[in-house]
Amino acid sequence: MGELTQIVPFEMVDAVLAECGAVQQRLRKLPARVVVYQLLAAVLFAECGYVAVWSKLTGALRSLPLPQITATGLWQARTRLGVRPLQALFDLLRGPATAIRTTGARWAGLLVVAIDGTHLDVPDDPAVRARLGKGTNQYATSGYPQILLVALVACGTRAVIDATFGPRTSGETTHGRRLTRSLHTGMIALLDRGFASNTFLRAVADTGAVFLARLSAARKPPVLHRFGDGSFLSRLGDMEVRIVECEITIATTAGRHTGVYRLATTLLDARRYPAFELVRLYHERWEVESAYFAIKKSMLGRRVLRARTLPGIAQEVYALLTVYQVIRIAIADATDSVCGADPDRASFSVALHAARDQVIQAAGVIAGTTIDLVGGIGRAVLDHLMPTRRLRVSPRAVKRPLSRYAYKSLRVDRRTYKATISIDILLTRPISP
CATH class of the missing domain: 3.90.350.10 (Transposase Inhibitor Protein From Tn5; Chain A, domain 1)
Incomplete structure (x- = not known):
């Protein structure tokens, strides 16, 4: 998981697997710990199939003798792992x-x-x-x-x-x-x-x-x-x-x-x-x-979840929540290092793309002797802090209609406007419209 492994270290995953009784009984191509990280990496690369996610997860390790993994093998490994380890991992984070x-x-x-x-x-x-x-x-x-x-x-x-x-x-x-x-x-x-x-x-x-x-x-x-x-x-x-x-x-x-x-x-x-x-x-x-916008748009790209069984859906949702939370922790660590920096100014998309790059490069997996709370992800966030939030409004409208032409007939104004707000406390009951 690149630098995110420092927030979800091997010891944490192993402890969760032991607590849930999900440690493999015999050595396999895909040990339970590896399957957990595979599921988390799949959230970072929502547009890829599981085999493609495996290629990204191991892309920087080609010099090592890696086992050949098939889609069927990955499916069986996810099924063996079950839901509880991902739920327990989310509960920890x-x-x-x-x-x-x-x-x-x-x-x-x-x-x-x-x-x-x-x-x-x-x-x-x-x-x-x-x-x-x-x-x-x-x-x-x-x-x-x-x-x-x-x-x-x-x-x-x-x-x-x-x-x-x-x-x-x-x-x-x-x-x-x-x-x-x-x-x-x-x-x-x-x-x-x-x-x-x-x-x-x-x-x-x-x-x-x-x-x-x-x-x-x-x-x-x-x-x-x-x-x-x-x-x-x-x-x-x-x-x-x-x-x-x-x-x-x-x-x-x-x-x-x-x-x-x-x-x-x-x-x-x-x-x-x-x-x-x-x-x-x-x-x-x-x-x-x-x-929710960060989860559904930035991470999932408004895609349908992968899993086709109810246990698989639960497993995938807990993995989604876990990765979202880990990125938020990385953002909070970065903004806390700068006096007065508001987490609102941190871009979730910048942090997400930085985390993906770290996975592909297998960078920052093991922490050095000096702990860096900011790290590569945090530095990317701090280098691209957004300006102080401006007051703007936009209509609440269906973002993914059944027909992409429907909004034209409804005449929905989808533009975003700069706005000013005035607040008046009422001393009498308002007249119902």
Whole structure:
């Protein structure tokens, strides 16, 4: 895995294999440790088949007597390995990847995290389709079967703290309940309307974490007491919360758009946590969308997963999450080495391509006597830091329509605009449109 091997060293992989009882019983062409690294490398080269990935993984080792590997042999090795070693490896590596000094990771002393879900396409194999189903419309079924991935992401670094996945029919909140195991005191969880049910909010509050969630327009929480900053004390079920109602206007050269937001939080101290700052903080929820973009676009290139069995799909998803997390750790190590460097300015694509080059060259596999926390990947990131993020908006539209001509008839404006935002805290109930 090139330099990434220093984050996922041989000893870590061997310990995981031993813990899961997945160490090979006899010496094979493909020992279990090699199969783990093969699966991780396959994530870096999503456009290649497994045999081509093997060629890249061993490309710099041609002077050594390497065994001849076939596609069937690789398939059998992956099947023998199973899912548990990749899941255990991800469990070891998942986390916020933040240091105390990491810029933008915390707000008012709280680690800012977000929960959201996305869908991954999987092969349209009969067994997979029978288990996961397919999307339907009024005419017929369409598209690929999909799995629902729900993740708890640290907004400051976009690292994955925890993740779960399964059939999309179970729904985001069902999968999201499993992620409450990783919430704790000292966190503030940003949630969209899909996670704002009383039951889910209570589950989050019971972990000791606080939340900032957007409520749907249909909910009308009672006003129990009005605070000086315009927010008011209210109640959701048996839970005491503070409500902030605001009007946000986005102005671009294409026009103006105004929307009303209603946010609920368990932070009841209006002086310590002003309403205006809470509204600004809620925008950080979109960092989880940036994490999904890196996984689905930068890493997968919007491709369908390779595996054609449910255990194989689970194995591949854990490998995908593991490699994503390892790259985020490398980025965090690099930005932490520069005082005041915000991880938002680090390019995931630059880090990904640098990691691929390291694999092909078999470079940086073994750490030197002097530990370099930045390394080749980190230096590539620091050499290409992006400018401070500009305020821009673009429409939420289907990025991969069934027809590439469909968006023309819908007249969807896909351009990105520079924007200005104004926030007004509402002191009275907005009039429903």
